[in-house]
Amino acid sequence: MEIKNHERLHADDRNLCKLAISELEDIYSDLGLSEEELDLLDMPRRSFTVHFPVRMDSGKIRMFVGHRVQYNDARGPAKGGIRFHPELTLDHVKDLSFLMALKCAVVNIPFGGSKGGVVVNPKELSRNELEQVTRGYIRAIANHIGPFKDIPAPDVYTDEKIMVWILDEYERINGEHIPSVVTGKPIELGGSKARSYSTSLGGIYVLEEAMRRMDMDKFEVSIAIQGFGNVGENAARILHEKGYKVVAVSDSKGGIINKEGLDIEAVMKHKTQTGSVVDFEGSQNITNEQLLTCECDILIPAALSDQLNSNNAHDVKAKVVLELANAPTTKEADNIFFEKNIMLIPDVLANAGGVVVSYFEWSQNLNNDYWEEDKVLERLKKTMITAFNDVYSHCDEKNCRMRRSAYQLAIRRILHAERLRGNL
Numbered sequence: 001m002e003i004k005n006h007e008r009l010h011a012d013d014r015n016l017c018k019l020a021i022s023e024l025e026d027i028y029s030d031l032g033l034s035e036e037e038l039d040l041l042d043m044p045r046r047s048f049t050v051h052f053p054v055r056m057d058s059g060k061i062r063m064f065v066g067h068r069v070q071y072n073d074a075r076g077p078a079k080g081g082i083r084f085h086p087e088l089t090l091d092h093v094k095d096l097s098f099l100m101a102l103k104c105a106v107v108n109i110p111f112g113g114s115k116g117g118v119v120v121n122p123k124e125l126s127r128n129e130l131e132q133v134t135r136g137y138i139r140a141i142a143n144h145i146g147p148f149k150d151i152p153a154p155d156v157y158t159d160e161k162i163m164v165w166i167l168d169e170y171e172r173i174n175g176e177h178i179p180s181v182v183t184g185k186p187i188e189l190g191g192s193k194a195r196s197y198s199t200s201l202g203g204i205y206v207l208e209e210a211m212r213r214m215d216m217d218k219f220e221v222s223i224a225i226q227g228f229g230n231v232g233e234n235a236a237r238i239l240h241e242k243g244y245k246v247v248a249v250s251d252s253k254g255g256i257i258n259k260e261g262l263d264i265e266a267v268m269k270h271k272t273q274t275g276s277v278v279d280f281e282g283s284q285n286i287t288n289e290q291l292l293t294c295e296c297d298i299l300i301p302a303a304l305s306d307q308l309n310s311n312n313a314h315d316v317k318a319k320v321v322l323e324l325a326n327a328p329t330t331k332e333a334d335n336i337f338f339e340k341n342i343m344l345i346p347d348v349l350a351n352a353g354g355v356v357v358s359y360f361e362w363s364q365n366l367n368n369d370y371w372e373e374d375k376v377l378e379r380l381k382k383t384m385i386t387a388f389n390d391v392y393s394h395c396d397e398k399n400c401r402m403r404r405s406a407y408q409l410a411i412r413r414i415l416h417a418e419r420l421r422g423n424l
């Protein structure tokens with residue numbers, strides 16, 4: 001687990017919340033929501049804070065603070081990550097849980113939205129203390145989670161190993177096997193195939209559907225990708241394997257470009273050997289800023305928030321921007337892309353492949369029936385393409401603001417479920 005980026009990650013999803021909330025304010029007025037509807041959307045169904053003791057390696061007891069918010073569960077059990085972060089606040093968890101409810105509604109999986117975590121810097125804990133904090137938190141919230149109540153998953157600074165401790169603690173409390181209580185597990189303990197690259201692949205399925213709509217030929221387009229971590233590297237690898245021409249990639253140290261296309265497998269080896277994509281043989285080094293405005297048809301931000309902004313949006317040459325990162329585009333840049341007729345596929349749709357495969361994991365656990373990789377991919381493709389088409393068909397005929405359309409669709413779906421239940 002890499003801890004050093006924690007400031008960045010926290011800033012990224014603060015930007016995500018800021019952007020989503022300002023977009024939602026416009027949407028609420030566009031949709032002409034009633035006061036009842038606004039009240040219902042404004043309040044999480046359940047939000048709580050727990051305090052729990054943990055015996056540290058020194059033998060002393062230390063109290064920890066944990067939060068969990070189940071924002072909405074009208075469409076199904078709440079679903080959302082658990083993070084460990086020293087600056088975690090209940091308010092921030094509330095915003096993130098609402099965004100989870102929207103994301104699940106956009107891709108139409110039968111989940112509501114939640115989020116939670118512990119106020120702690122995991123860097124300061126030993127492995128044993130990390131395990132005891134995880135188990136202590138789960139004991140404290142055990143009555144409020146479960147396969148049909150609220151299903152946690154990994155998030156910032158929580159990983160597969162922590163999901164196993166969650167599973168084990170919950171099963172000990174209940175005295176039976178209940179793998180569907182948590183997703184993001186290793187395959188040996190009920191995890192799903194294809195989960196590790198599902199965010200990138202889900203985004204690519206959506207991109208291919210967008211290209212089909214725009215009559216773009218796979219063998220004629222060039223692609224630039226910012227970020228070469230879990231999401232960016234997998235996206236580059238999959239696109240390269242599918243025969244696309246990836247002309248530029250970058251990481252925190254800088255980028256590389258080759259107009260004829262990069263050999264991504266060789267770039268991956270180079271990164272493993274040198275720690276960066278920079279100085280890859282047969283390519284030219286560029287800055288991250290140059291990557292964003294380079295000659296390409298498709299631009300994929302897969303690193304940080306706020307990368308496409310009023311300073312560079314006018315210079316972007318791509319026809320399609322696929323937001324695999326969270327909130328990589330500011331509101332100003334969003335407006336500029338709209339004016340320039342650049343199709344922006346928003347994060348809430350583009351990077352939802354991960355939560356879709358989490359849904360498949362939960363479903364496999366409940367049925368005790370484990371799918372081959374092909375089946376996972378087939379169902380992921382179907383879900384993502386349907387979601388793209390749902391969002392796209394909500395757009396204005398000529399000018400499509402997909403972010404707005406995605407949020408509108410999600411809000412409508414949540415309110416419809418509430419109405420069916422008699423809550424409106």
Ligand code: NAD
Binds near residue numbers: 230354
């Ligand atoms: P990661 O930490 O594995 O990779 C981040 C990459 O960005 C690294 O290659 C890093 O070198 C690069 N980077 C850092 N600073 C940069 C800079 N200034 N310019 C260019 N590149 C820079 O993270 P990840 O899991 O790949 O996530 C990337 C983005 O995708 C984040 O916004 C994250 O919130 C979002 N996301 C990830 C997932 C997932 O399944 N991992 C799901 C949804 C959204």
